[in-house]
Amino acid sequence: MEVLEKIEKRNNNESVTWPSAPYPSTAEAIKLNIIHHLMSFQGRDPERSGARDVYKALAYTIRDLMVQKWISTQKTFYAKKKKRVYYLSLEFLIGRSLGNSITNLGITQDVKQAVEALGFDIDEVRDQEEDAALGNGGLGRLAACFMDSIATLKIPAYGYGIRYEYGLFFQQLVDGYQVEGPDNWLQNGTPWEFERSLPLFKIQFFGNVTSYQDENGRYRARWVNTKDVMAKASDIMIPGYKNDHVINMRLWSAFSSRELDLGDFSRGDYIGAVESKVSSETISKVLYPPDHNYAGQELRLKQQYFFVAATFQDIMRRYKKKHVTFDQFTDRVAVQLNDTHPSIAIPELMRLLLDIEGLSWEQAWKITVNTFGYTNHTLMPEALERWPVEMMGRVLPRHLQIIYEINQRFLNEVAERYPGNQQKLRQMSIIEEGPVKMVRMAHLAIIGSHSVNGVAELHSQLLKNRIFPDFHNFYPGRFNSKTNGITPRRWLLDINESLAGLISSRIGDRWVTDLDQLRGLEKFLDDEEFCTGWREIKYANKKRLAGYIKTKCGVVVDPSTMFDIQVKRIHEYKRQLLNALHLINLYQRIIRGEAQGRAPRTAVFAGKAAPSYWRAKLIIKLITSIGEVVNNDPRVKDRLKVVFLPNYNVSQAEIVMPAADLSEQISTAGTEASGTGNMKFALNGALTIGTLDGANIEIREEVGEENIFIFGLSAEEAEFERKNCSRTPRQVCRENESINNIMAALRSGSFSGGNTELFKPLVDSLMDENDPYLLLLDLESYIDCQNRVSDAFLQPEKWTRKAILNVARMGKFSTDRTIREYSEKIWGIPVE
Ligand SMILES: *Cc1c(COP(=O)(O)O)cnc(C)c1O
Numbered sequence: 001m002e003v004l005e006k007i008e009k010r011n012n013n014e015s016v017t018w019p020s021a022p023y024p025s026t027a028e029a030i031k032l033n034i035i036h037h038l039m040s041f042q043g044r045d046p047e048r049s050g051a052r053d054v055y056k057a058l059a060y061t062i063r064d065l066m067v068q069k070w071i072s073t074q075k076t077f078y079a080k081k082k083k084r085v086y087y088l089s090l091e092f093l094i095g096r097s098l099g100n101s102i103t104n105l106g107i108t109q110d111v112k113q114a115v116e117a118l119g120f121d122i123d124e125v126r127d128q129e130e131d132a133a134l135g136n137g138g139l140g141r142l143a144a145c146f147m148d149s150i151a152t153l154k155i156p157a158y159g160y161g162i163r164y165e166y167g168l169f170f171q172q173l174v175d176g177y178q179v180e181g182p183d184n185w186l187q188n189g190t191p192w193e194f195e196r197s198l199p200l201f202k203i204q205f206f207g208n209v210t211s212y213q214d215e216n217g218r219y220r221a222r223w224v225n226t227k228d229v230m231a232k233a234s235d236i237m238i239p240g241y242k243n244d245h246v247i248n249m250r251l252w253s254a255f256s257s258r259e260l261d262l263g264d265f266s267r268g269d270y271i272g273a274v275e276s277k278v279s280s281e282t283i284s285k286v287l288y289p290p291d292h293n294y295a296g297q298e299l300r301l302k303q304q305y306f307f308v309a310a311t312f313q314d315i316m317r318r319y320k321k322k323h324v325t326f327d328q329f330t331d332r333v334a335v336q337l338n339d340t341h342p343s344i345a346i347p348e349l350m351r352l353l354l355d356i357e358g359l360s361w362e363q364a365w366k367i368t369v370n371t372f373g374y375t376n377h378t379l380m381p382e383a384l385e386r387w388p389v390e391m392m393g394r395v396l397p398r399h400l401q402i403i404y405e406i407n408q409r410f411l412n413e414v415a416e417r418y419p420g421n422q423q424k425l426r427q428m429s430i431i432e433e434g435p436v437k438m439v440r441m442a443h444l445a446i447i448g449s450h451s452v453n454g455v456a457e458l459h460s461q462l463l464k465n466r467i468f469p470d471f472h473n474f475y476p477g478r479f480n481s482k483t484n485g486i487t488p489r490r491w492l493l494d495i496n497e498s499l500a501g502l503i504s505s506r507i508g509d510r511w512v513t514d515l516d517q518l519r520g521l522e523k524f525l526d527d528e529e530f531c532t533g534w535r536e537i538k539y540a541n542k543k544r545l546a547g548y549i550k551t552k553c554g555v556v557v558d559p560s561t562m563f564d565i566q567v568k569r570i571h572e573y574k575r576q577l578l579n580a581l582h583l584i585n586l587y588q589r590i591i592r593g594e595a596q597g598r599a600p601r602t603a604v605f606a607g608k609a610a611p612s613y614w615r616a617k618l619i620i621k622l623i624t625s626i627g628e629v630v631n632n633d634p635r636v637k638d639r640l641k642v643v644f645l646p647n648y649n650v651s652q653a654e655i656v657m658p659a660a661d662l663s664e665q666i667s668t669a670g671t672e673a674s675g676t677g678n679m680k681f682a683l684n685g686a687l688t689i690g691t692l693d694g695a696n697i698e699i700r701e702e703v704g705e706e707n708i709f710i711f712g713l714s715a716e717e718a719e720f721e722r723k724n725c726s727r728t729p730r731q732v733c734r735e736n737e738s739i740n741n742i743m744a745a746l747r748s749g750s751f752s753g754g755n756t757e758l759f760k761p762l763v764d765s766l767m768d769e770n771d772p773y774l775l776l777l778d779l780e781s782y783i784d785c786q787n788r789v790s791d792a793f794l795q796p797e798k799w800t801r802k803a804i805l806n807v808a809r810m811g812k813f814s815t816d817r818t819i820r821e822y823s824e825k826i827w828g829i830p831v832e
Pocket residue numbers: 136137138141567568569648649650653674675676677678680
């Protein structure tokens with residue numbers, strides 16, 4: 001009776017409140033719910049259940065708790081007619097969700113008790129979860145941190161992405177080489193998603209465009225004879241931190257359209273129908289690793305369009321529930337593009353407004369530009385996406401027409417501004433002329449957005465001055481900067497429980513949602529008990545990592561040595577090779593008996609190389625080979641160990657970050673857009689050795705130059721050296737004996753069992769006068785800086801003081817700050 005009344009009310013568009021939660025979050029209730037899930041949904045005898053069963057049952061129990069908050073959150077969005085933000089990202093590097101959800105719901109202690117009452121250890125249960133690795137690295141992890149902050153700040157936003165059946169490849173090390181395997185993360189299902197049977201959207205591909213005149217005599221286009229694929233939604237709930245607010249992340253999967261199936265079946269082509277069904281479904285099958293050659297990969301373009309088209313049908317559906325015209329569209333909808341990956345959204349929105357909704361070009365264009373914001377993530381020219389015009393025209397013929405029209409109108413404006421300047425037109429055109437004509441997606445994204453942002457101050461400066469100076473001149477004011485961050489919930493509270501506890505014991509726990517509060521720690525620099533506690537916690541975290549290293553690599557490391565860590569994607573610009581060269585130098589000094597009074601080190605590496613990036617893979621082989629030699633040389637003893645942890649991912653990062661003494665952030669200045677690994681380390685009390693690159697510069701500004709180890713060329717100096725080469729690698733070797741010795745060892749095969757060919761490509765690139773990453777030019781200053789690091793580490797009190805100051809001054813690097821800036825400055829949504 002009661003429920004029927006409510007349905008009646010709902011049908012009359014009145015607001016209803018459903019009965020209060022049947023899932024109270026006390027330890028006892030959680031335990032009963034786990035048992036309930038074990039029996040009723042998993043068909044398990046609680047007495048004979050394993051940690052994996054309990055993980056699943058607990059995850060469903062937690063999800064039950066989130067559902068109610070999620071429903072009420074959606075209602076408040078709906079009721080308040082708020083402007084909504086759509087965060088479009090081809091990548092969300094989520095990692096595990098159980099621990100973070102428990103933290104954010106504020107039920108950590110109750111869950112622990114409940115799990116213990118069933119005879120399990122919460123850490124063991126948490127360890128059963130597969131990572132959701134739907135991203136490659138920093139860009140995808142940023143999107144995941146953004147979701148946490150958006151939920152915590154109660155911003156009316158949705159994340160949109162793809163539900164890849166296979167996430168980022170699994171990395172194994174075989175004989176020291178990277179070998180990739182499939183990441184079949186869904187093989188046992190995931191408890192975090194709700195698969196939706198509605199809405200279902202049809203996504204068009206291929207076909208051709210016909211035109212007609214509408215009743216007002218206007219040119220109208222029709223996209224016909226298309227091959228269609230269906231998009232199905234799965235929703236993942238993201239809880240804010242202790243605020244009863246739960247937002248939605250919607251991930252799309254592709255499957256074959258029913259019409260198409262039936263058509264083929266009725267023609268009697270059973271196998272053909274099944275094949276086309278399978279081929280439709282490959283669109284959401286696998287996450288692409290970065291690859292310079294993927295411009296030719298039609299499936300990647302199809303993936304991007306599939307994602308964008310499904311998302312915009314959803315956006316339009318939601319908008320049209322309340323609005324008849326598009327006059328209010330930009331007051332209700334903001335779309336942020338995480339890199340150019342979803343930038344086909346710009347011609348897609350134009351297409352919808354022109355061809356489906358019948359707006360004029362001028363109306364549609366105004367709405368489009370005001371809707372989009374574009375975040376750039378890279379300074380590497382080769383990473384800027386370009387698609388062959390031919391391919392775009394085949395896969396998305398109507399979009400190519402629209403892109404040409406956008407370009408024509410844009411170039412007319414450019415020509416008016418710079419009369420007779422053909423070079424300007426060529427440089428700024430969306431279409432790159434050449435043997436293979438290409439569509440430059442970054443140009444499209446800049447022209448079609450009202451905001452273009454970089455992800456750290458230096459990066460944003462370089463976008464304006466080095467990468468897109470013409471556009472900056474043409475659209476002054478369109479470019480801005482939003483320095484990246486990390487969520488302090490996951491990256492301190494969750495992963496470093498003891499440090500978080502120590503901090504809260506002194507300054508309370510408001511830092512969790514107001515990271516600037518950490519400044520309060522500066523009062524305790526001379527509090528001996530606090531400092532000793534700090535050191536003990538770091539030691540315990542290092543011991544835990546040592547255990548993990550033993551398990552994964554079979555190498556015993558000493559937790560009292562300096563843990564010197566570089567974990568991130570393997571890329572030449574990130575310069576893992578520079579780190580390796582320093583380790584060779586250390587090794588040689590130890591052998592020569594010149595390392596007395598140097599701090600013993602454990603060098604830890606982890607990271608994946610793109611499968612097609614052979615040079616990066618060779619760098620992995622070099623590091624593992626150095627480890628083989630150093631770790632087995634009895635003369636070295638405990639002075640140096642070198643390990644490479646296989647399969648770097650978010651949950652590995654969660655063990656590594658709290659255990660670091662030294663954080664390696666050593667990219668060539670002017671190449672790393674921001675970095676966020678640098679922030680995770682510093683927030684967990686590691687000191688940074690780094691170049692003046694990306695957010696390192698801002699970290700130095702915050703922590704003070706006496707609390708960070710900076711070395712090497714600045715971005716400006718690096719640019720100068722690349723052009724003028726004032727000092728060649730050969731000169732460096734002549735003038736510096738240590739460096740000459742390092743290169744000699746590499747050449748002579750000291751780390752390749754006498755094989756002088758194996759690492760020759762690396763030697764050659766180091767000695768190349770045109771080495772764009774300038775390794776040998778920075779090596780001297782890096783080694784000197786590492787010596788200063790060693791001296792500092794041997795004074796534990798002083799080191800701890802610096803570490804505390806790093807943590808105390810990390811407030812700026814919370815994604816709460818970043819998201820507040822996006823919301824207020826780009827999306828036009830004030831934050832409560
Ligand atoms: C934070 C993070 C990154 C980004 O690291 P950078 O050092 O900023 O490149 C990459 N991968 C994972 C798993 C991360 O957690």
